[in-house]
Amino acid sequence: MARTRWLVVVIVVLAVVVVAAIVALGGSPRGRIFGMVGMGLVVVAAVALSRLTADPARFSIAGGLVAWLTLVAGISVGGMFFGVVSGAAAAHVIAITFVTMSHDSRIGLWVTLMAAASTLVLGGAIVFDLMADPGVIRLDQVAPVDRATLLIAEVAVIVAGYVVAATSRRATRETVAALDVAIRQVARREALLEEARAELDAARQIGDPGRFSAQVLGSYRLGEVIGRGGMGEVYAAVHVETGAEAAVKLMRRDALGDARALARFEREGRILVGLRAPHVVAVFEIGAADAPLPYIAMQRLRGRDLAEMLRDGGTLAPSRLVAMVAQVARGIDAAHAAGVIHRDLKPANLVWEAGGGFGTWTVIDFGVARGDDGHGTLTADRIVGTPTYMAPEQATDGTAAEASDRYALAVVAFRALTGVLPHRGADAAAYRLALLTLPAAAPGEVVPDLPDAIDLVFAIALARDPGERFASCAAFATALDAAFRDALPAALEARGLVQLHRARAARMRGRAAS
Numbered sequence: 001m002a003r004t005r006w007l008v009v010v011i012v013v014l015a016v017v018v019v020a021a022i023v024a025l026g027g028s029p030r031g032r033i034f035g036m037v038g039m040g041l042v043v044v045a046a047v048a049l050s051r052l053t054a055d056p057a058r059f060s061i062a063g064g065l066v067a068w069l070t071l072v073a074g075i076s077v078g079g080m081f082f083g084v085v086s087g088a089a090a091a092h093v094i095a096i097t098f099v100t101m102s103h104d105s106r107i108g109l110w111v112t113l114m115a116a117a118s119t120l121v122l123g124g125a126i127v128f129d130l131m132a133d134p135g136v137i138r139l140d141q142v143a144p145v146d147r148a149t150l151l152i153a154e155v156a157v158i159v160a161g162y163v164v165a166a167t168s169r170r171a172t173r174e175t176v177a178a179l180d181v182a183i184r185q186v187a188r189r190e191a192l193l194e195e196a197r198a199e200l201d202a203a204r205q206i207g208d209p210g211r212f213s214a215q216v217l218g219s220y221r222l223g224e225v226i227g228r229g230g231m232g233e234v235y236a237a238v239h240v241e242t243g244a245e246a247a248v249k250l251m252r253r254d255a256l257g258d259a260r261a262l263a264r265f266e267r268e269g270r271i272l273v274g275l276r277a278p279h280v281v282a283v284f285e286i287g288a289a290d291a292p293l294p295y296i297a298m299q300r301l302r303g304r305d306l307a308e309m310l311r312d313g314g315t316l317a318p319s320r321l322v323a324m325v326a327q328v329a330r331g332i333d334a335a336h337a338a339g340v341i342h343r344d345l346k347p348a349n350l351v352w353e354a355g356g357g358f359g360t361w362t363v364i365d366f367g368v369a370r371g372d373d374g375h376g377t378l379t380a381d382r383i384v385g386t387p388t389y390m391a392p393e394q395a396t397d398g399t400a401a402e403a404s405d406r407y408a409l410a411v412v413a414f415r416a417l418t419g420v421l422p423h424r425g426a427d428a429a430a431y432r433l434a435l436l437t438l439p440a441a442a443p444g445e446v447v448p449d450l451p452d453a454i455d456l457v458f459a460i461a462l463a464r465d466p467g468e469r470f471a472s473c474a475a476f477a478t479a480l481d482a483a484f485r486d487a488l489p490a491a492l493e494a495r496g497l498v499q500l501h502r503a504r505a506a507r508m509r510g511r512a513a514s
Contacts, residue, residue: 001053003102008053011046011071014091015039022081031081031134038078045071055505061107068099068111076118083135084123085150092119093161100165101172108169112162116155123151210235212250217295218285220248232265237297245300246284250293269296271366277334279327281351281364301362303353306416310347316416322481323358324350325413329473331363332409336402336472342366343400345408346389347415387428387435388421392464395432403466406473410461413480417454418446422462439464439503453483456496463499 022035048067052059072095079088092115100108125131126139127147133140139147210225210233220237226247227234237248251265269286276282285297306324309316316324328350335342342349342363349365387395391407394400414422422440425431440462442455457479463469470476482488488496 001059003098004049004053007098008046008050011042011049015042015046018078018081025136027081027136028134030132031136034134035078035081038074038076038080041070041074041077043074045074064103065107065110068095068103068107069114071095072111072114073118076115076122080122080134081136083133083137084119084126084139085154086135086137089119089154089158092158096158096161097165100162101169105166105169108162108165112158115158119155119158120151123147123154127151212293216240217248217250217291217293218287218297220246220285220297222248236300246297247300249296249298251295265294265296269294271340272296272298275335275338275340275366277331277338279331279360279362280335281362299362301351301353301364303351303359303362306347306350306352306412309352310416310419314419318417318484320358321413321416322477322484324352324361324416325409325480326474326477327361328363328409328412329477331361332405332473335363335366336405340366341400341402342405342408343394344389345405345412347412350412387432388423390435391466392435393466395435401466403469406469406476407462407466409473410458410469410476413476414440414443414458414462417450418443420446422458439506442500442503451483451486453486453488453493453496454480455500456488456493457483459496459499459503460492468495468499 018035019039022032022039026032027035045067048063048070052063052067072092075088075091075095079086079091082088096108096112096115099111122131123139126133127144129140139150142150210222212222212233212235213224215222219239219241221240223236223238225233226236232249232251235248235250237246238244239246266286269283272281272283273286281301282299283296284299287293287295328345332342332345344365345363349363351362351364353360353362389408389411391400391404394404394407411422414420421431423431423434423438425434440458443458444450444452444455457476460468460479461470461476470479479488479492482492
């Protein structure tokens with residue numbers, strides 16, 4: 001689009017030069033009429049192209065075709081002033097090469113046919129003496145056989161221009177496609193590496209005895225360390241009376257002096273004790289006020305988190321993805337119904353356990369969750385959450401609502417489906433900048449063989465405006481399943497097209513600006 005706008009300037013300048021040449025050279029009266037009419041058509045086409053490319057979102061194949069055909073008609077008619085086989089015909093080749101390389105190849109083909117047909121019609125009328133040649137360089141001054149030869153050569157040059165441009169376009173597209181495959185592979189590796197780095201510290205020494213192994217807290221005896229996070233350690237544990245398995249989360253000793261961190265830890269326990277819902281980790285017991293250490297005894301999950309699965313496999317198959325999203329959606333919607341917002345939904349906080357079809361998914365780690373108790377977020381006015389999975393409004397000022405969790409679930413699904421994140425950034429700051437300034441990518445741009453409806457579903461789920469996203473996680477899960485079955489309702493298709501159109505227009509404006 002930007003190149004076309006520059007071409008419009010060149011077209012107008014050349015039209016002015018041609019008009020000046022018509023005035024200066026004189027020529028036959030009919031030739032001057034042809035020249036002026038032709039330049040008028042060229043200017044009309046230039047104005048149309050300028051309007052069509054002023055807002056890339058409004059550009060259409062039909063509108064572009066009409067504008068380019070008008071331009072070629074103007075070149076053919078105006079070229080009659082100089083002569084059918086004069087150097088002016090080179091403008092056809094320039095236009096054909098540009099439109100074929102820069103726009104849709106279908107437009108290039110129609111422009112080529114128009115240029116060839118108009119040259120044959122006007123030149124044929126002169127070759128067969130149906131019309132006197134009005135050009136400065138006259139074709140009717142040579143023998144009839146030579147006229148036909150020159151005319152055929154002129155048309156051959158026009159057709160050759162299209163063949164060269166179309167071949168170059170095809171070679172360029174093949175090269176770009178190969179490069180895109182390589183970039184996607186690199187992006188997947190980078191995503192895996194970034195997630196592995198983020199969890200490396202937490203993974204160290206897991207499975208070894210910890211500082212509190214073999215001690216009893218409340219009703220539970222602690223075993224080996226099975227997890228580490230930013231606020232504490234998680235121990236395998238058993239109930240001292242029943243022997244039932246559990247996982248006990250302890251707050252780190254160095255964080256005990258942080259009143260806000262302590263309050264957050266205690267509130268996580270209170271939130272989860274009151275939240276009994278499928279696909280949400282169950283809490284059995286929290287440390288009493290007189291406990292030696294704050295702790296939360298919860299359901300012991302024996303499985304793998306999604307982050308580990310993606311590091312091993314890169315992506316999830318569509319059927320497993322749909323099952324995962326549906327189960328996690330039930331858990332998050334149940335949390336929302338209880339007035340709880342997770343605020344840090346990511347692959348590491350989704351645990352899968354084998355059994356029963358596609359297995360069972362459970363949402364864990366509500367450590368930065370927000371409840372509806374009116375006590376704020378207890379984060380010292382900091383933005384909390386994982387930058388690569390948070391919603392734009394959450395990355396802006398820390399504001400998180402139910403729609404923010406729904407956005408995070410969509411990012412998780414995008415990552416599991418494509419192997420990459422919907423935005424790109426070399427680090428957290430660059431990713432946050434992309435999140436705040438650019439629309440999310442469409443899955444089809446990363447995995448070309450996906451159903452078109454998938455792009456529509458993610459366009460809604462990753463909308464920048466929270467109010468334009470799905471009304472619930474379950475609605476997103478249902479739409480995703482329908483999209484894979486090619487059964488997306490018409491109303492959702494319309495919503496998705498609006499969001500996808502806005503996203504593509506925003507990306508085009510961003511590229512033009514850069």
